[in-house]
Amino acid sequence: MISVKKLVKRFGLKTVLRSVDFEVRPGEFVALLGPNGAGKTTFLRILASLSRPSLGEVTIAGYRLPHEAAQVRSTLGVVSHLPLLYGDLSAEENLRFYARMYGITNYRLRITEILEMVGLETRRRDLVRTFSRGMQQRLAIGRAVLHDPDVMLFDEPYTGLDQDASSMLDDVLKAVAAQGRTVVMTSHDLARAEDLATRFDVLSRGVIAASATSRQLKKSNLLTFYKQALAG
């Protein structure tokens, strides 16, 4: 589903991603771990077609970036730590806007489905700026799933969420993953990632330092695996 070969990303003279090789099969849920500044967000932005690679090949769902970026975008759903929602519009209006941007014509039913899935049906007419951070994040996921993407990219989705909101987000993420989508999620939170992901990759010093599936790792070893990957 996602194929990254020898990806290099430079900002001027600074190299953030040195040579990243990354393959994801359909249906996998990959947790991309790594310290701050490792380049996780940069990497995700490249996958999301928001940033261009300096060198290397990136292919998503068979389409190559950056040339076939437009086709890639219709198969992608992205959630970042910024909500990407308009505060002065209601939940419903936000979804309607994005539905139109994605060329979805019969969106009324779909919007209702999405709002129900993320538990915001009762707040559909309320302005997003009145929502708590947790609610905004859930709506953001709804927005990301609106056009039924095959691939979902989450960049630190739990940032700023309290316990309640986080467990709600857990449920939504599990539901989304259960629908057979391919997911790449960056996270600081090892415990959460452990729960959700089927595979763990560590990005360190501009390359993928280690990769292991959840079967290869026994639960208690994720922390050790992570620390080893960073040290090595």
Place this chain on the structure above:
Amino acid sequence: MAVKPIRTNRRLLSPLPSSEGKGAGLTAVGGRSSNNFIKAISAIVWKDLRAEVRSFELVSAMLVFSLLVILIFNFALELDIKTRQSVTAGVLWATFAFAGTLGLNRSMAIEKDRGCLDGLLLAPVDRSAIYFGKAISNLAFMLIVEAIVLPVYSILYNINLFQPGLLMVILLGSIGYSAVGTLLSAMSVQTRTRDILLPILLLPVVLPLIIAAVQASNTILAGDDFNSIKHWLNTLIAYDVILTAVAFILFDYILED
């Protein structure tokens, strides 16, 4: 607040019919079907207008600022009734030029701050749809403010500003201003200096508009015939066409990363 449980046990999200969503993006080559393009532009314009109706941020700021500027000019210039007529055009255009930057700044800042710009960039539409969408809504806001300022000025100074020639000039000037302003505000919002940079970038570039608009407006207000402003109208139209084309072509390059 009772937390509504998320229903994960039923089959969620019926698949979209194949012509929707990702299908639409794919069947139209690179999301460039003209239908989708126009839809995206109108979605953006509609979204901006809707949000503005709720908050009134932009229009109120631009409006109050315009009235303040006129007030300052009133005391700064201290004119008798005769001379006032000759500076009306200048005062109006100075007002619009400055107030316009407020609206442009704010319009782009809204997109940038909540990451919405990324949201727009992620959609499977041509980048220029974003340009046209924003340019049209920026134009709409300017026209709304102008539509309020004109009668106020007319009343305050007992001058009839509602002449078709003048309205045409204001429209043409605003179009060019928005076209260039949208491009430049999209740039300035991505720099460190942000708000203060936009007037510095924009005002020297829209000078031809201001020159032509003021000259034409003066002539109209003085009651001269249409022929004498033909040249200025041509200048305005030429500027609008050329700069919109250039801005539209260059817009892609300022969104890259």
Place this chain on the structure above:
Amino acid sequence: MQQNKPLALRILDGISILLIGITTYLALFVAPTEVTMGAVQRVFYIHVSTAWVGMLGFIAAVIPSIIYLRTKDMKWDRIEVAAVEISSVFFFLAIVLGSIWARPAWNAWWKWEARLTTAAIAELLYFAYFMLRAGIDHPERRANFGAVYALIASVSIPITFMSIRWVDRTLHPVVFGVSKATSEIEMAMTFDMVKILLFAIFAFSIVFIDLFWNRIRLGDLQDKVEQLKLKVTS
């Protein structure tokens, strides 16, 4: 790229200095004294030449901008910056010299006529250009934005110039008599003066090429230093 100045450039440096010297000599001593304005008219030769270099730089900034946007090769960005810098300095000189020349003739340091005003607006555009670049840390974005603004500005400025000129013609009565070369200043030019003027323009064109080459080289060296710095610290 060589560390030491290439020989050709050093020779060009020498020639440029020589040409400036000759031009100055010609302007100050050889040129006949103008009938109406007297000695101050001699500034005119350098004034026109610096304005000419300013224009060259301006045009020279447009092409690299377009090429940069198409190829994304930073080399063109450096060329563009060099051209803009040179143009901004020379336009400034032209404005100052123009003021000095015009003071006795117009009895004012400034006049809002087409060419002077446009040169001043060009300076403002350059200032905006550098402010824009200064506000961006991301190198590719800085180059992108610079090129985009350079192109917008260069499309707008001719229209500005023509607009102001038209205003001048329609509104301001001709005061001293319009002559093509001088715009509202009457100046009788003899054939000798024309010869010297042409030489001055030629000389400053060479100076422009010299400065342009030097400045591009400076940009390349700066870039190299950054790369070395990065190698050492990483």
